[in-house]
Amino acid sequence: MEIRQLRMDDYEERMALSQFAFQMRFSELELETRRSKYRPDCDWGAFDEDGRLLSATLIIPLETWIQERKMAMGGIAGVATWPDARRQGCVSKLLFHSLETMKKDGQSISMLYPFSFPFYHKFGWEMTVERKKYTIPTGLLPARLHGPGTVKRVAKPDFAVLDRVYSTYASKYSGTLARNSEWWEERIFAKSGTWAVYENESGQPEGYVFYDVANRQLTVHDWADTSEQARVALWTYIANHDSMIDEATLIAPIDDPLPFLLPNPKIKQEIIPYFMSRIVDxxxxxxxxxxxxxxxxxxxxxxxxxxxxxxxxxxxxxxxxxxxxxxxxxxxxxxxxxxxxxxxxxxxxxxxxxxxxxxxxxxxxxxxxxxxxxxxxxxxxxxxxxxxxxxxxxxxxxxx
CATH class of the missing domain: 3.30.1050.10 (SCP2 sterol-binding domain)
Incomplete structure (x- = not known):
């Protein structure tokens, strides 16, 4: 078995493996679009003696906030194996090689979303991120309060403005990503929805919400606030959708105080185990x-x-x-x-x-x-x- 970086001429086989393993189907146009963005230098594969791809994993070079500092992090993703190559040690060898690679590249920590927590635990990853999911009926949304500043809808906010707000918000936590312009364009702006930005009395942005409304449900895709005024104003903005929705859903940090601040806290709250982390070096x-x-x-x-x-x-x-x-x-x-x-x-x-x-x-x-x-x-x-x-x-x- 050979472990090596993938090359551009491995693209079709890698896409075939990913589509099979994750039960996806890409159109020819989607495959060509993905080809233009494909980074084989981040993709590693296990090959048999005939050069056939057996298993692959992606190491995404990222940064994460830890104790208010940015740290280089290797994001493990796209781990996949063909059925006839499973239980032959392919993933074990790839993960061990990934640890060596991340250490060499200065990524002292790694994170991943597990298909199985026990599987990755035996390789040294530990569940570190839990999140809360709120499902709030319209009648239990926070009260609409009028304070200083304004919330305005915008077609597509300036990336630099959003990133300043997000970075201030994200640095208060450990485990949040330090987003770059590519991440904003491909992972955030690529979603459909509506943006609203809160500006304080001086016109400085202090919060935003990115959301979608469909089938009388409001779903928040992304949220950041850097002041109590921003938090209150954004919730007031959400509550102003009461005539067109039956409920709102939102992912929040595990210590989010919303239920305590509600007049009636009997909303649905789910604690969801999310990502695992590993100390590489x-x-x-x-x-x-x-x-x-x-x-x-x-x-x-x-x-x-x-x-x-x-x-x-x-x-x-x-x-x-x-x-x-x-x-x-x-x-x-x-x-x-x-x-x-x-x-x-x-x-x-x-x-x-x-x-x-x-x-x-x-x-x-x-x-x-x-x-x-x-x-x-x-x-x-x-x-x-x-x-x-x-x-x-x-x-x-x-x-x-």
Missing amino acids: AEAFVGQYAWAPGVDGEYVTLRISDAQAPWNDGLFRLEWSGDGAGKLVRVTDDNGGAVDENSVASEAISCDIQALAAMLLGGRKPSMLKRHGRITGDDRTTALLERRIPEQTVYLADFF
């Missing part, structure tokens, strides 16, 4: 992460297990400066060799790479993970690690 990631400030020189010892990425597997010292800079250093003996782990076992926190992602990318507290047996360690060390991890809600509005 623990040493690089720790150095990029914005840790909470504390006492200079504080540290914990971590025993990390990672069967798929041996560079993450082992005994490490996680140390911090006073202002929150972190460093992960592999623990060795005086000769640079492996140490006797029994000598530090009593003070070390033991975790797998999935639990590390849950703590640093998924908002799960070390104390909670310890209580449920996902990590081990003494109470003092666990409490220190918990103090050094800033609290921030995890959210992802996009899909890939």
Whole structure:
């Protein structure tokens, strides 16, 4: 079996595999349009000795907000295998190769939407993103309130204006994408719907909503607000559709306060497990992460297990400066060799790479993970690690 990047002359076979695996059908025009945008340098395949494509996966070069910092992220997508090649280790080899590739390319973290959570969990990904879905009958929509500023419909807003609002909004969360102009054009503007932008009294945009109305249902595609005035004004705008809709649906962050703010909170709320994340390169990631400030020189010892990425597997010292800079250093003996782990076992926190992602990318507290047996360690060390991890809600509005 050969693992290699795809080439343009692999395009037809890749499209045939994707259409079969994901039960899609593209017209000839759609296939030609996709060909013009195809990036074989991001696509990897497993081939048999006759050069036949068996399995493929896409690594999308993206950036994500983590603790108010942008980080390079590899988005795994389009994982597909022909039926006669399944259960032969194709995807395992591709995912291992993907980890090596992302590490080499400086993508210290990865995210994906799983067809099966257990499947990707065994390869080191962990569920980190949950979202709320609201279904709100017209009679329970937020009250219409008149405040400062205005909401105006626009045919197609300026990308730069939207991106400034979105970036301010998205940076409040961990896991949101840092969208570029290509993402806006191909993933957001490509959808049909109506745009409305909120401007404050000074004419500065502070929020927007992108939505569609069909069959008496209003569906919000995209929403961002950077002030309470913007939030209230956008909900008032949505409520003004009351004569033409029976209900509105919206995806929101897990900590969204809307039900508490409603006069009658008995709306339908669904908690939906969404994306999984993985730490690709623990040493690089720790150095990029914005840790909470504390006492200079504080540290914990971590025993990390990672069967798929041996560079993450082992005994490490996680140390911090006073202002929150972190460093992960592999623990060795005086000769640079492996140490006797029994000598530090009593003070070390033991975790797998999935639990590390849950703590640093998924908002799960070390104390909670310890209580449920996902990590081990003494109470003092666990409490220190918990103090050094800033609290921030995890959210992802996009899909890939």
